[in-house]
Structures are given as structure tokens and as C-alpha cells.
Amino acid sequence: MASDVIRDGLGVELIDGADLVVAAVFRCDADHTVSFSQFVESVPLHAIEMLIARARDRLDPFEDGKPLSYGERDA
Incomplete structure (x- = not known):
């Protein structure tokens, strides 16, 4: 887990054996x-x-309580 104040969100990172981030999923609370x-x-x-x-x-x-699926409404 990693928070990002600048991008206004939270992420989950996949880290390899050398402690390098190889992939991430990021939730942006500003634009859902x-x-x-x-x-x-x-x-x-x-x-x-x-x-x-x-x-x-x-x-x-x-962050505002809306489910992640709320962000998929315009997809």
C-alpha cells in the first residue's frame, strides 16, 4: 500500500525480490x-x-465512500 498526496489517491504496489516496484494499481480519489x-x-x-x-x-x-465500481460508470 502506498498513499500519494500529490495525485490524491492510494495504490497497491507489486514489488520484486530486489525491492523494485514492477506494477501498481492506483485509486485516484479526485476523479474516481x-x-x-x-x-x-x-x-x-x-x-x-x-x-x-x-x-x-x-x-x-x-475516500468519499463511493465503491470502486462507481469510477467504471463512464468506461
């Missing part, structure tokens, strides 16, 4: 969006699936 970022070329699918599942659990709801 959730985004996935990958910082290395290759990440195993099962690791991405685990990251997304953990993010759904840990990042829900937005």
Missing part, C-alpha cells in the same frame, strides 16, 4: 478512476491477477 501501471517489460500473469485482486480488496471504496 482506477489505473494499472506496469514498470517492467514482463510480469507473470498470476502476479498481475493477484495484484488486481488485492487492489480490489484494499482500495475499495473511494
